[in-house]
Amino acid sequence: MEILYHQVADQVESLIRDGVYRNGERLPGVRMLSRQFGVSIATVLQAHQTLEGRGILEPRERSGFFVRVPDVEAPEPAMASQASRPMPVSARDMTIDLCADEEKRMVPLATAIPHPDFLPIRQIQQASIWAARHGLETLDYAFPGKSAFRRQIAQRMATLGVAVTPDEVLATNGAQEAIIMALRAITRPGDIVAVESPSFPGILQALEVGGLRAIEIPAHPSEGLSLEGLQLAMEQWPIKACIAVTNHSNPMGMRLSDDHKRKLVTLLEDAGVPLIEDDIYGDLGHSGERPRPARAFDRSGNVIYCSSFSKTISPGLRLGWIVPGRYFNEIRQQKYFTNLATATLPQMAVAHFLEQGGYDRYLRGARRNYRDAVERLRTAVVRHFPPGTAVSRPQGGFVVWVQLPEGISGTDIYRRARERDINVAPGIMFSTTGKYENCLRLNAANPWSARIEDAVRTLGALAAHVHSDR
Amino acid sequence: MEILYHQVADQVESLIRDGVYRNGERLPGVRMLSRQFGVSIATVLQAHQTLEGRGILEPRERSGFFVRVPDVEAPEPAMASQASRPMPVSARDMTIDLCADEEKRMVPLATAIPHPDFLPIRQIQQASIWAARHGLETLDYAFPGKSAFRRQIAQRMATLGVAVTPDEVLATNGAQEAIIMALRAITRPGDIVAVESPSFPGILQALEVGGLRAIEIPAHPSEGLSLEGLQLAMEQWPIKACIAVTNHSNPMGMRLSDDHKRKLVTLLEDAGVPLIEDDIYGDLGHSGERPRPARAFDRSGNVIYCSSFSKTISPGLRLGWIVPGRYFNEIRQQKYFTNLATATLPQMAVAHFLEQGGYDRYLRGARRNYRDAVERLRTAVVRHFPPGTAVSRPQGGFVVWVQLPEGISGTDIYRRARERDINVAPGIMFSTTGKYENCLRLNAANPWSARIEDAVRTLGALAAHVHSDR
Numbered sequence: 001m002e003i004l005y006h007q008v009a010d011q012v013e014s015l016i017r018d019g020v021y022r023n024g025e026r027l028p029g030v031r032m033l034s035r036q037f038g039v040s041i042a043t044v045l046q047a048h049q050t051l052e053g054r055g056i057l058e059p060r061e062r063s064g065f066f067v068r069v070p071d072v073e074a075p076e077p078a079m080a081s082q083a084s085r086p087m088p089v090s091a092r093d094m095t096i097d098l099c100a101d102e103e104k105r106m107v108p109l110a111t112a113i114p115h116p117d118f119l120p121i122r123q124i125q126q127a128s129i130w131a132a133r134h135g136l137e138t139l140d141y142a143f144p145g146k147s148a149f150r151r152q153i154a155q156r157m158a159t160l161g162v163a164v165t166p167d168e169v170l171a172t173n174g175a176q177e178a179i180i181m182a183l184r185a186i187t188r189p190g191d192i193v194a195v196e197s198p199s200f201p202g203i204l205q206a207l208e209v210g211g212l213r214a215i216e217i218p219a220h221p222s223e224g225l226s227l228e229g230l231q232l233a234m235e236q237w238p239i240k241a242c243i244a245v246t247n248h249s250n251p252m253g254m255r256l257s258d259d260h261k262r263k264l265v266t267l268l269e270d271a272g273v274p275l276i277e278d279d280i281y282g283d284l285g286h287s288g289e290r291p292r293p294a295r296a297f298d299r300s301g302n303v304i305y306c307s308s309f310s311k312t313i314s315p316g317l318r319l320g321w322i323v324p325g326r327y328f329n330e331i332r333q334q335k336y337f338t339n340l341a342t343a344t345l346p347q348m349a350v351a352h353f354l355e356q357g358g359y360d361r362y363l364r365g366a367r368r369n370y371r372d373a374v375e376r377l378r379t380a381v382v383r384h385f386p387p388g389t390a391v392s393r394p395q396g397g398f399v400v401w402v403q404l405p406e407g408i409s410g411t412d413i414y415r416r417a418r419e420r421d422i423n424v425a426p427g428i429m430f431s432t433t434g435k436y437e438n439c440l441r442l443n444a445a446n447p448w449s450a451r452i453e454d455a456v457r458t459l460g461a462l463a464a465h466v467h468s469d470r
Numbered sequence: 471m472e473i474l475y476h477q478v479a480d481q482v483e484s485l486i487r488d489g490v491y492r493n494g495e496r497l498p499g500v501r502m503l504s505r506q507f508g509v510s511i512a513t514v515l516q517a518h519q520t521l522e523g524r525g526i527l528e529p530r531e532r533s534g535f536f537v538r539v540p541d542v543e544a545p546e547p548a549m550a551s552q553a554s555r556p557m558p559v560s561a562r563d564m565t566i567d568l569c570a571d572e573e574k575r576m577v578p579l580a581t582a583i584p585h586p587d588f589l590p591i592r593q594i595q596q597a598s599i600w601a602a603r604h605g606l607e608t609l610d611y612a613f614p615g616k617s618a619f620r621r622q623i624a625q626r627m628a629t630l631g632v633a634v635t636p637d638e639v640l641a642t643n644g645a646q647e648a649i650i651m652a653l654r655a656i657t658r659p660g661d662i663v664a665v666e667s668p669s670f671p672g673i674l675q676a677l678e679v680g681g682l683r684a685i686e687i688p689a690h691p692s693e694g695l696s697l698e699g700l701q702l703a704m705e706q707w708p709i710k711a712c713i714a715v716t717n718h719s720n721p722m723g724m725r726l727s728d729d730h731k732r733k734l735v736t737l738l739e740d741a742g743v744p745l746i747e748d749d750i751y752g753d754l755g756h757s758g759e760r761p762r763p764a765r766a767f768d769r770s771g772n773v774i775y776c777s778s779f780s781k782t783i784s785p786g787l788r789l790g791w792i793v794p795g796r797y798f799n800e801i802r803q804q805k806y807f808t809n810l811a812t813a814t815l816p817q818m819a820v821a822h823f824l825e826q827g828g829y830d831r832y833l834r835g836a837r838r839n840y841r842d843a844v845e846r847l848r849t850a851v852v853r854h855f856p857p858g859t860a861v862s863r864p865q866g867g868f869v870v871w872v873q874l875p876e877g878i879s880g881t882d883i884y885r886r887a888r889e890r891d892i893n894v895a896p897g898i899m900f901s902t903t904g905k906y907e908n909c910l911r912l913n914a915a916n917p918w919s920a921r922i923e924d925a926v927r928t929l930g931a932l933a934a935h936v937h938s939d940r
Contacts, residue, residue: 116609124609128602128815135595139586139784173643177809184679189659205807209654314609316814337675339647343813344786345598 005046008037012047013056016067022448023069023379024372027057030064060368069375074382075390076221077252077403080435082229086192086213086237087432089204107455110423112250112399113315114445118369120362123353124313131348143341144332145171145321148351153321156354160282161296162305162323170322170335171342174315175280176202178306178322179243181338182276183210185330186304187240194233194242194273196225198401198430198439200250203243203278214432215239221392221401224249224256227263234271241274246294248281251401251430251441253374253394255285261294269302274327279307280320283363285396286371301326309350311397312366313359317346370398370445377444380453384460398445404438404463413440413462422455475516478507482517483526486537492918493539493849494842497527500534530838539845544852545860546691547722547873550905552699556662556683556707557902559674577925580893582720582869583785584915588839590832593823594783601818613811614802615641615791618821623791626824630752631766632775632793640792640805641812644785645750646672648776648792649713651808652746653680655800656774657710664703664712664743666695668871668900668909670720673713673748684902685709691862691871694719694726697733704741711744716764718751721871721900721911723844723864725755731764739772744797749777750790753833755866756841771795779820781867782836783829787816840868840915847914850923854930868915874908874933883910883932892925 012033015021027033030044037044048065051057058068108115142149150166157164172178179202187193189211195203197216207214215237217229225244233239244264247255256264268275279293295305304327308320319342324331353359377400378391388405404410414426427439440459446452482503485491497503500514507514518535521527528538578585612619620636627634642648649672657663659681665673667686677684685707687699695714703709714734717725726734738745749763765775774797778790789812794801823829847870848861858875874880884896897909910929916922 113611119609121605121609125602125605128605129599132595132598132602132819135591135598139589139591139594139786141583141785173809173813176807180808188681202807202810209804209807211658315611316609316811318809318811318813334679337646337672337679338650338808339643339788340672341786341788343643343788343816345815345819346813349602349815 004039005043005050008033008039008043008047009050009054011037012051013054016056016069021067023067023375024448025067026063027065027067066372069379074378077390077392077401077439079220079226080197080216080218082218082226082232083197083216083433086215088213089208089432106418106421106423107451108423108446109442109452109455110425112311112441112443114311114398115447117447118366118373118398118445119312119314120353120358120366123358123362124317124349127353127356128345128349130352131345134348140344141341142171142344142347143336145169145342146344146347146351148355149347150321152351152354157305157323160290161292164323168323168328170324170332171347172306172308172320172322172335173318173339173342174310174320175278175306175308176206176320178308178320179203179206179276179278180209181322181331181334182274182304182306182324182327183207183212183241184334185324185327186274187212191240192237194230194239196244196249198251198427198436200245200278201425201429204429204432216431216433219249219252219254221252222254224254224260225264227260227267230264231267234273239271239273241276242268243276243278244294245278245281247279247291248284248394248396250281250397251399251425252392253397253399253401254392255291255395256294258292258297261292262297265294265297265303269298269300275303277303277305279305280311281397282307283312284367284370284398286367286374287395288364288367295323298325304331312363313350313353317350318343319346319350367396370396373444373446373448374398374400376448377442377456380456381442381460384457386460386464389463398443400442400444402440402442404440406438408438408463408466410436410438410440412466413459416462417455417459420458422458424459474509475513475520478503478509478513478517479520479524481507482521483524486526486539491537493537493845494918495537496533497535497537536842539849544848547860547862547871547909549690549696550667550686550688552688552696552702553667553686553903556685558683559678559902576888576891576893577921578893578916579912579922579925579929580895582781582911582913584781584868585917587917588836588843588868588915589782589784590823590828590836591784593828593832594787594819597823597826598815598819600822601815604818610814611811612641612814612817613806615639615812616814616817616821618825619817620791622821622824627775627793630760631762634793638793638798640794640802641817642776642778642790642792642805643788643809643812644780644790645748645776645778646676646790648778648790649673649676649746649748650679651792651801651804652744652774652776652794652797653677653682653711654804655794655797656744657682661710662707664700664709666714666719668721668897668906670715670748671895671899674899674902686901686903689719689722689724691722692724692865694724694730695734697730697737700734701737704743709741709743711746712738713746713748714764715748715751717749717761718754718864718866720751720867721869721895722862723867723869723871724862725761725865726764728762728767731762732767735764735767735773739768739770745773747773747775749775750781751867752777753782754837754840754868756837756844757865758834758837765793765795768795771797774801782833783820783823787820788813789816789820837866840866843914843916843918844868844870846918847912847926850926851912851930854927856930856934859933868913870912870914872910872912874910876908878908878933878936880906880908880910882936883929886932886936887929890928892928894929
């Protein structure tokens with residue numbers, strides 16, 4: 001005789017497999033399911049435990065049971081081949097379109113900007129009002145950073161295994177400015193900088209404004225930056241700096257292991273090449289545990305640590321920071337000469353929010369939300385895109401990297417999608433060499449909706465259509 | 471028989487001449503003076519009218535009568551000689567010390583930062599609270615500027631005779647960043663840029679971070695940038711841009727006449743050299759009338775207009791703007807690549823403040839306060855500095871440029887003053903050639919106090935002492 005709660009569990013599982021209850025969604029309450037299946041509440045709870053055992057349901061304290069489909073079965077994107085030579089960076093105008101005001105009516109799958117639903121709006125709003133009220137201070141320049149903010153950052157850095165004093169921290173207008181200041185301090189136009197490939201477009205843009213050349217080092221889709229590739233490049237070229245997103249990199253979402261980070265730090269230290277570490281996604285690991293940055297393995301000040309709150313509190317605050325290590329004086333001067341100081345009000349608001357302790361509480365929920373959003377988007381891509389499509393398996397963050405079958409142009413899809421008011425980031429933005437022409441990056445940090453699902457379906461159809469044309 | 475109110479007027483005038491009532495101060499009320507001199511209120515009022523006729527008192531609506539000593543008699547600083555060649559800009563570390571946190575306990579005569587008493591603190595605080603409350607928007611990127619802010623700027627520009635749409639305005643982190651973005655867009659390292667001499671140090675720093683060379687064009691202490699000098703330099707050197715603070719420049723405080731501005735715009739337009747106009751002090755003219763910027767005479771988009779609210783609302787907001795004219799796309803890209811956007815909250819707060827109409831009301835008082843503060847500081851310098859000292863006669867803004875007798879080192883005074891906790895800006899910061907070694911710049915935007923008066927006395931004594939040593 002089949003056990004009753006197994007029958008209920010099987011029925012719920014089919015509903016999930018059929019997409020009635022989707023990944024990341026909350027199941028109806030036990031009382032409602034007990035009515036729906038005509039069984040007791042105890043039976044429903046037993047069924048839930050069974051599904052939890054099968055790894056399909058996840059209980060969350062005080063919130064009920066959530067669908068948690070195991071990783072979608074999809075091939076991972078292939079690793080790029082080693083770059084043959086450094087490339088100048090230029091003509092990247094396409095990026096600007098992704099962010100401009102006039103694009104905001106489109107389905108926002110292009111930018112790596114979280115929808116406000118993923119952000120601690122109420123908390124930062126209250127903290128901003130507090131900061132505005134304690135206003136006299138907000139009127140003064142805060143160079144090189146408001147001390148309350150620098151103190152909070154030093155405290156957080158300590159929890160990541162990085163011992164710094166508040167005086168070693170500089171406030172910046174986001175991580176992008178931090179990277180720009182670091183590059184300006186340690187490079188001159190024409191210099192060669194090693195970057196991961198595929199590369200976050202902002203890093204390529206930073207190289208472009210500095211008149212720098214990029215040597216692209218392939219990144220493994222789950223292990224990250226190839227150390228062999230980096231070593232090879234350093235033997236061939238006079239590399240002046242290396243930039244790496246060490247945790248949940250954009251676009252592939254992988255993190256370097258501690259061992260990998262330690263080796264990377266040592267390799268660069270031995271070669272006398274500074275590492276510019278971008279840890280902007282470090283707080284958004286899907287597994288919940290906060291990976292250490294490469295800076296935690298640095299003993300000589302050769303790692304220039306950059307981060308920001310743009311992905312975790314609010315992009316509009318324009319608030320990041322840099323821990324410049326041994327390049328402190330040069331980077332401090334660059335920041336001062338470029339725009340003197342970072343706006344005081346956002347620094348006071350964030351310092352207050354961090355001090356009140358709400359940030360870590362918020363992060364716990366945000367990590368889960370981002371993970372669920374990424375899984376749901378991956379599921380939709382697998383469902384709607386043509387066979388042969390590979391999808392990244394991010395360990396954190398909220399973007400998904402899609403590699404289309406050979407011969408399908410991501411740029412074509414980008415153009416055609418825009419005609420349908422869907423905005424995506426074409427793969428060509430992620431390299432100086434055009435090597436990701438058959439890729440797309442999609443932003444998962446949107447509340448799931450029929451509009452998003454339709455957009456993914458449309459993208460998949462476009463991919464299939466472009467394919468069959470050839 | 472001498473008329474009674476003439477006697478009272480003479481007595482009040484001696485009290486003013488003796489420094490009992492000082493320039494910019496409010497006289498005691500008529501009731502109190504009537505008791506003090508044992509005369510009727512009507513007699514006091516007649517005496518006041520007499521002093522008003524003598525140009526010593528100034529009535530202010532609902533506030534009483536204020537001491538308004540005619541311009542202090544002091545020679546104006548001499549005009550520098552024409553530069554012989556372009557100079558690289560480097561090693562300007564001294565500037566940073568002026569602004570660092572650890573300097574804030576000193577008597578603040580060094581930086582061009584207004585004391586909060588001169589700023590509309592309550593208004594911007596209320597506007598910031600309003601902006602924080604309307605908070606959802608503040609979470610998003612505001613690239614290339616929050617539309618409410620850009621609209622307010624376009625409206626203000628229209629009142630200055632500059633017709634621009636909000637779309638032609640970009641928000642920046644202060645005017646310094648605007649100048650940096652403009653330079654990055656139109657120059658390459660090694661290029662030559664024409665600057666006024668003496669130069670605002672921030673402009674020299676902007677050239678330094680861009681790897682640019684400065685050709686210094688002498689500025690006349692009351693007429694401004696020498697057009698003949700500029701023309702001569704353009705004939706000799708391949709100048710790529712010209713930077714000018716057209717209204718109440720820092721450090722000399724003079725404004726260019728409309729005719730001068732028109733000629734400057736035409737000269738540069740004909741030569742194909744863009745003008746980067748810094749109008750940060752334009753709203754702070756002492757005479758009350760708002761001079762037009764050079765941009766108002768530009769018909770071809772060759773003038774890149776830069777400004778900010780750092781001197782008029784709050785430096786800590788880090789909020790400025792740029793109207794890039796024909797260089798719009800290049801400058802927009804520089805801004806985007808450097809730090810994506812300017813913080814949203816300050817933009818919303820300032821837009822709200824401007825929209826509410828409080829800014830112009832505030833400016834009327836601020837202009838008078840800055841004028842009085844400048845006059846008081848000039849008076850103190852004339853009183854305490856050695857004979858042969860020349861003092862600028864600013865038409866706006868709040869800094870005073872002091873030229874010491876030949877052979878007196880401003881750098882020596884700077885060093886010795888710091889030992890006594892007095893911070894001043896030494897003349898060498900205002901040129902790449904060391905030609906202002908015998909100059910100092912003093913910040914008048916501090917509430918007058920015994921501490922400030924003592925500091926000026928100390929500086930004067932140091933100047934006399936250094937002099938007698940030689």
